[in-house]
Amino acid sequence: MNEIVDSFGLAxxxxxxxxxxxxxxxxxxxxxxxxxxxxxxxxxxxxxAALALARFPGRHxxxxxxxxxxxxxxxxxxxxxxxxxxxxxPLGVMGLLFTPTAMIVAQxxxxxxxxxxxxxxxxEDLWAEYAEQLRSLGVGGVRAAATVLWDGRLALVTxxxxxxxxxxxxxxxxxxxxGNIDHVTRVMTTAIALETSKGDLALALGLGLVLLAxxxxxxxxxxxxxEAMAER
Amino acid sequence: MVxxxxxxxxxxxxxxxxxxxxxxxxxLASTTSTExxxxxxxxxxxxxxxxxxxxxxxxxxxxxALRLGEKGDADALLVHDRAGEDKFVAxxxxxxxxxxxxxxxxxxxxxxxxxxxxxxxxxxxxxxxIAAAKAAFASRGDDSGTHRLELRLWKEAGINVKPAxxxxxxxxxxxxxxxxxxxxxxxxxxxxxxxxxxxFANRRGLAVLLEGDPVLFNPYGAILVNPARHPHVKAxxxxxxxxxxxxxxxxxxxxxxxxxxxxxxxxxxxxx
Numbered sequence: 001m002n003e004i005v006d007s008f009g010l011a012x013x014x015x016x017x018x019x020x021x022x023x024x025x026x027x028x029x030x031x032x033x034x035x036x037x038x039x040x041x042x043x044x045x046x047x048x049a050a051l052a053l054a055r056f057p058g059r060h061x062x063x064x065x066x067x068x069x070x071x072x073x074x075x076x077x078x079x080x081x082x083x084x085x086x087x088x089x090p091l092g093v094m095g096l097l098f099t100p101t102a103m104i105v106a107q108x109x110x111x112x113x114x115x116x117x118x119x120x121x122x123x124e125d126l127w128a129e130y131a132e133q134l135r136s137l138g139v140g141g142v143r144a145a146a147t148v149l150w151d152g153r154l155a156l157v158t159x160x161x162x163x164x165x166x167x168x169x170x171x172x173x174x175x176x177x178x179g180n181i182d183h184v185t186r187v188m189t190t191a192i193a194l195e196t197s198k199g200d201l202a203l204a205l206g207l208g209l210v211l212l213a214x215x216x217x218x219x220x221x222x223x224x225x226x227e228a229m230a231e232r
Numbered sequence: 233m234v235x236x237x238x239x240x241x242x243x244x245x246x247x248x249x250x251x252x253x254x255x256x257x258x259x260l261a262s263t264t265s266t267e268x269x270x271x272x273x274x275x276x277x278x279x280x281x282x283x284x285x286x287x288x289x290x291x292x293x294x295x296x297a298l299r300l301g302e303k304g305d306a307d308a309l310l311v312h313d314r315a316g317e318d319k320f321v322a323x324x325x326x327x328x329x330x331x332x333x334x335x336x337x338x339x340x341x342x343x344x345x346x347x348x349x350x351x352x353x354x355x356x357x358x359x360x361x362i363a364a365a366k367a368a369f370a371s372r373g374d375d376s377g378t379h380r381l382e383l384r385l386w387k388e389a390g391i392n393v394k395p396a397x398x399x400x401x402x403x404x405x406x407x408x409x410x411x412x413x414x415x416x417x418x419x420x421x422x423x424x425x426x427x428x429x430x431x432f433a434n435r436r437g438l439a440v441l442l443e444g445d446p447v448l449f450n451p452y453g454a455i456l457v458n459p460a461r462h463p464h465v466k467a468x469x470x471x472x473x474x475x476x477x478x479x480x481x482x483x484x485x486x487x488x489x490x491x492x493x494x495x496x497x498x499x500x501x502x503x504x
Contacts, residue, residue, distance in 0.1 A: 086303045086304075086305050087303055087304035087305050087462060087464060088302075088303040088304055088305075089303075092304070093464075095464070097305055098259060098288065098290060098305070179259075179288070179290035180290070180291070181288045181289060181290060182272075182273075182289065184288055194267075194268075196409065196410070196413070197264065197268055197407050197408070197409025197410055197413075198268050198409050198431060198432065198433060199409055199412060199413060199416075199432040199433040199434030199435070200433045200434070201433075201434055
């Protein structure tokens, strides 16, 4: 129990004095996870809209596949990305292993199905409402998808937040492809794992509290964005 | 909204990205025991101040470190499994293996010592006591240097732990720290390197029960990944690290490292 009490003090102390090591780790965590979500959005939003609107053979199978991929185990994704980026792997010449870029790629793979699946769900509900009207106006294809995405943007914020939650909370993938290198690839979750390894449970939990606070900030920010969009 | 996210991401990229690209660095695959002891935090700034070379440490078990070397994903290694190290060099993956430093392993367990391991004169006898009592034992189970030694010790003690796995013999499949956390939680015995133990904060009821048996000797070796096998390795800066670590300055720095006032690693004798 002492650890839990101590961890609050430690977390507060680190945040209040803007502990340099903590700031570095927090910034890298944010950078990696936000970029991963941004890239996942570039793929997942159009993919989700296409799955909602387009009719083609194998669509249902693809939807099941995307839904199932929401449960991709981070460790497995990390391992596959590691084998790809390893010097002995097909993309080894790029020298990306143990860099933040490798971590972004791994998290992007984890987040894309979440964004795509939630986008499809949101767009499908809207499409049920809009389909007839848009068709009568002669709007189809990409423009119809864009319309549905735009009108469903509030729901899409939630999809992106779910993706961000997944990215910022996972440790298995970034540990393998990042290597938890101090000052280079150490992020909040791998730092927490390291402190737990050292048996410094209070510090590990303190870092966990900071991570929670960070998640709260990002979600609070997104809520403000949502409200601003809703007023327009 | 996507654009807003991208914008934020780009800002972050500008603030933190520049530092990664230019500096000269090597990747060192090493063990959790050295990382968790705090040794690298002591050594690397000294080396960097002198040479300008940053050393990026990926801390994994010795088995995995050797595999990283085999695949060419590290430039140099610092590991502790002599048999594995010699094999790595013999197969052409590594060059110029050198003794760096040593410490020892300790047998830790609940202070109440239900198996009566304390007071035994050898690790072998202590393990036999633990097996006879079927007292909980937390094993690394991760093909690390510590795990490999532990398996050799069980073999020498004439005990087959395989059938006991999941019973009193618990394979955690994780690093030294998590295994010690498990041992602390289960009141189990465990084999630990002295560096990790010295720096381990969550001991609860655990104490050192046996130490000093010569079989618990724990030597660390430095190896360069062979540029003939992996032409992309950073041979020159890796060589600079190798020479520094095993030279007078590296040895002095290792000898000066303390955990809570106690020396944790002893530099190996100078090379002839």
